[in-house]
Amino acid sequence: MRFRSIGFKLTLWYTGMLTLTFVFFTLTVYGLLAYSLSHDMDYALNSIGDVMAQKASAEGKKIYPKDVDELFRRFFGFSPLERHFGIFDPEEIPDKGRRPGLSEESRISPEALDHASRGKRYFETVSGDSPYPVRLLNVPVIVDGQLTHLVRVGMPLENMYKTRHRFLLIIAAVFPLGLVLAGGGGWLLARRALRPVDEMTQTAKKISGEDLDQRLQETGNGDELDRLARTLNNMLDRFHEAIEQMRQFSADASHELQTPLTILKGEMEVALRQPRSPEEYQRILGSGLEEIDRINHLVAGLLLLARADAGVLRLDMQSIELLDFVSDILQQMKPIADSHSVDLRLVAPEPVTISGDREHLRRLLFNLISNAIKYSDQGKSVSVQILSQGQWTVLKIRDEGRGIAPDEQKQIFNRFYRATRTGSRDRDGIGLGLSIASSIVKAHGGRIELVSGVNHGSTFSVYLPR
Numbered sequence: 001m002r003f004r005s006i007g008f009k010l011t012l013w014y015t016g017m018l019t020l021t022f023v024f025f026t027l028t029v030y031g032l033l034a035y036s037l038s039h040d041m042d043y044a045l046n047s048i049g050d051v052m053a054q055k056a057s058a059e060g061k062k063i064y065p066k067d068v069d070e071l072f073r074r075f076f077g078f079s080p081l082e083r084h085f086g087i088f089d090p091e092e093i094p095d096k097g098r099r100p101g102l103s104e105e106s107r108i109s110p111e112a113l114d115h116a117s118r119g120k121r122y123f124e125t126v127s128g129d130s131p132y133p134v135r136l137l138n139v140p141v142i143v144d145g146q147l148t149h150l151v152r153v154g155m156p157l158e159n160m161y162k163t164r165h166r167f168l169l170i171i172a173a174v175f176p177l178g179l180v181l182a183g184g185g186g187w188l189l190a191r192r193a194l195r196p197v198d199e200m201t202q203t204a205k206k207i208s209g210e211d212l213d214q215r216l217q218e219t220g221n222g223d224e225l226d227r228l229a230r231t232l233n234n235m236l237d238r239f240h241e242a243i244e245q246m247r248q249f250s251a252d253a254s255h256e257l258q259t260p261l262t263i264l265k266g267e268m269e270v271a272l273r274q275p276r277s278p279e280e281y282q283r284i285l286g287s288g289l290e291e292i293d294r295i296n297h298l299v300a301g302l303l304l305l306a307r308a309d310a311g312v313l314r315l316d317m318q319s320i321e322l323l324d325f326v327s328d329i330l331q332q333m334k335p336i337a338d339s340h341s342v343d344l345r346l347v348a349p350e351p352v353t354i355s356g357d358r359e360h361l362r363r364l365l366f367n368l369i370s371n372a373i374k375y376s377d378q379g380k381s382v383s384v385q386i387l388s389q390g391q392w393t394v395l396k397i398r399d400e401g402r403g404i405a406p407d408e409q410k411q412i413f414n415r416f417y418r419a420t421r422t423g424s425r426d427r428d429g430i431g432l433g434l435s436i437a438s439s440i441v442k443a444h445g446g447r448i449e450l451v452s453g454v455n456h457g458s459t460f461s462v463y464l465p466r
Helices: 006-059 065-076 092-098 110-117 158-206 224-273 278-310 322-339 358-374 433-443
Strands: 084-088 122-126 134-143 146-156 317-321 343-347 353-357 381-389 392-399 447-452 458-465
Touching: 006 065, 006 084, 006 134, 006 146, 006 158, 065 146, 110 122, 110 134, 110 146, 158 224, 224 278, 278 433, 317 322, 317 358, 322 343, 322 358, 322 381, 322 392, 353 358, 353 458, 358 381, 358 392, 358 433, 358 458, 433 447, 433 458
Parallel strands: 343 381
Antiparallel strands: 084 146, 122 134, 134 146, 317 353, 381 392, 392 458, 447 458
């Protein structure tokens, strides 16, 4: 048995709680039993005392032992070997109470005398010559408002004490056996209830980065363990997806880096094979610089995404008048739009001031607008609109291109993903632009949404807090 296992702890707790419950139950029952026995004895003595008081009132002190035995049998069901009874005159009571040599149960206590003088019954328990205390009842007989007799009746508490003692012996004998059976049953129940957890543990041990296809088995009962298995399976699905994305990301990044490096290496090797003219060296170095710029652009994008994922993307927050800011960017991108025969316009602008990082927001808008230009046909237009919606400032970049299919819209912000939209005249992108844009927006506490339809163009809405 593993003492640190949950099954052992549950069994220990279960047994402990059962022990406390049993002790509380035993004490309660014992108290009720003692009260019931004492109450029944007092009730029977009261009944005997009433009968004897009636006889004393009618016949005086004439009462015989056989009559008392009959009364005890009637109200107790038996006549004890040792029983006490007596009828005393008022004149004898004080003398009787002071007479030396009397046993304790034969003396009249001052309390009994006091109650009798006031016409009240009085119960008392005294220690007599026998091993057990004696329960006594003193009943005053009142005639015409005068105390005429004092009736005393009692018996030892032997039967009551023995009954209580037998009860405790039975409990002492049954309790260990019940505790063992309950503990064993609790252990079996705990083992059975936790068996699915052991199975989950064994399955989880088999799951690794190389084998993420296994899942935890549900029992089908719909209980807490099934919910746990379902939650862990969902977590494994997300983990699997994240691992696959990392693998794909690493493969794509390696591929994107390998291409310009291969081109750069090839051009350098060609340049070194034989002497060349200054013009040829200048052309080769210019081509190499283009590939280096491509590598630098890719590495900068990856670095930005890595910082955004780690939550350490630094933002130089400044107050930005958005209308002037967007107008400057559109002016810078106008030559690119003209080269693609696309009309670039600013629609219904509203003067809005926000707090943001100029360089990151510039890159965000550059990526979105350049994508819109790239996927727009000649003669079409790309519009940028600035809106205020409650606590948000909204930038809408709308193109009139061929749109994005619904099944691709969920992946459009994934890294290195390139949509298969037709109509693009530029296929040299690396698939990081929209992913970088999404990370920049999230770093500013905003969100980005896409609305697109095939042959209906696309609209990217950037929500930034005002």
